[in-house]
Amino acid sequence: MRAVSQKKRNSTASQGILLLIILVFCIFPFYWMVTTSLKDQIVALQTPPAWVFEVTFGNYTEVLFKDGVWENLLNSLIIAVCTTFLSIFLGCPAAFALARFEFRGKKDLWFWFITNRMVSPIVLALPFFLIVRNLKLLDTHLVLILIYLTFNLPIVIWICTDQFRAIPRDLDEAAVIEGASQWRIFRSICLPLAAPGVAVSGIFSFIFSWNELMYALVLTRNNAKTAPAMAVSFMEGYNLPYGKIMATSTLIVIPVIIFALIASKQLVRGLTMGAVK
Numbered sequence: 285m286r287a288v289s290q291k292k293r294n295s296t297a298s299q300g301i302l303l304l305i306i307l308v309f310c311i312f313p314f315y316w317m318v319t320t321s322l323k324d325q326i327v328a329l330q331t332p333p334a335w336v337f338e339v340t341f342g343n344y345t346e347v348l349f350k351d352g353v354w355e356n357l358l359n360s361l362i363i364a365v366c367t368t369f370l371s372i373f374l375g376c377p378a379a380f381a382l383a384r385f386e387f388r389g390k391k392d393l394w395f396w397f398i399t400n401r402m403v404s405p406i407v408l409a410l411p412f413f414l415i416v417r418n419l420k421l422l423d424t425h426l427v428l429i430l431i432y433l434t435f436n437l438p439i440v441i442w443i444c445t446d447q448f449r450a451i452p453r454d455l456d457e458a459a460v461i462e463g464a465s466q467w468r469i470f471r472s473i474c475l476p477l478a479a480p481g482v483a484v485s486g487i488f489s490f491i492f493s494w495n496e497l498m499y500a501l502v503l504t505r506n507n508a509k510t511a512p513a514m515a516v517s518f519m520e521g522y523n524l525p526y527g528k529i530m531a532t533s534t535l536i537v538i539p540v541i542i543f544a545l546i547a548s549k550q551l552v553r554g555l556t557m558g559a560v561k
Contacts, residue, residue, distance in 0.1 A: 314537070321530035328526040343527035344535075353532050356514040360536075363425055363510065364493040367432040371489045372482060374433075375440030380470045382441065383448035384456065394445075401438040405498040413502050423505045431503070432493045439492070440485040447481030448474055491540055511536045 320328050322339045347353040382394055412431060413422075421427040451474055459469045475482070500513040509517075515532040518525050 317530050317533055317537070320526055321534050323527055325525060325527055328530075343531035347528050347531050347535070351514070351518075351528070353511060353514055353535065356509055356511040357535060357539075359425065359508055360494055360510040360512070361539075363428050363432065363508075364490050366425070366429045367436055367493040368486050368489040370429070370433050371436040371440045372486055375437050375485065376444055376475065376478075376482060377470065378437075379441045379444035380448050380474060383445045384453075384466075384474075397438045397441050401435055401442075403435075405435075405496075409498060409502050412499065416503055422503060423507045423509075425508050427503055428496075428499060428508060428510070431499050432496060436489040436492055439488050440482075443481050443485040443488070444478060447478035451477050487544065490543065494540060495536070 319337075321343050322341070323334070323337055324340055324342065327334050327337050378397075382390065416422055416427050455473055455477075456469050459473055464472070495512060496510075497512045497516065500510040501516065504510065504513060511532065515529055515536065518529050518532070
């Protein structure tokens with residue numbers, strides 16, 4: 285018994301050490317980003333790196349008030365919120381139809397939705413640019429919202445379809461007997477029960493829209509430039525202001541972390557809902 289108990293303790297200790305190593309590996313990039321944002325340019329370029337340094341918030345003051353990054357953060361927020369709302373508004377009814385109804389071409393439609401997310405953004409960047417330029421929509425919030433909608437909508441449909449499938453059909457049949465329409469069943473019965481999955485799809489849609497860079501670089505200039513595109517714009521030739529880049533990156537990451545922490549309970553419920561039947 286002692287040998288078995290010692291073996292279990294050793295196994296637990298090994299697992300703990302492995303998890304600690306993984307945790308450090310995942311957190312270190314964020315630590316490096318934040319600490320670099322608190323250094324001036326000379327300290328940031330020191331070799332070997334300065335682990336102990338005098339903290340300065342000059343980079344944050346410069347990017348927020350001199351470079352106007354707060355406007356880019358506002359652009360990112362507007363675009364991400366609008367995209368998330370539209371993705372859920374359009375994706376939930378589509379997911380309900382795919383989960384509850386049988387119709388011709390259903391499998392092909394489902395496959396089309398999923399494969400839309402597999403297309404590399406760089407492949408579509410030039411065609412989108414030419415179309416948007418001809419429509420005179422360059423550097424507008426609307427064009428980014430519509431384009432982000434094209435690759436967030438499949439995620440919402442994919443996640444929410446599984447959530448609706450996990451809801452027993454007996455509830456639908458009981459509601460039909462009581463005279464409820466399909467819209468009433470969707471709105472009053474299935475949608476509340478699938479709320480964790482809807483929340484998960486909304487979280488993913490928001491994060492993907494908030495962090496997207498490729499289309500923001502190609503399709504915006506000044507008025508609708510997002511925060512990730514602004515962070516990249518600080519790179520000018522051989523001039524790399526690491527402090528400003530890292531300060532902007534930290535400002536981009538903080539809202540996502542706060543949002544994910546607030547919604548973490550719904551995230552776990554949504555990911556596990558329907559996994560066991």
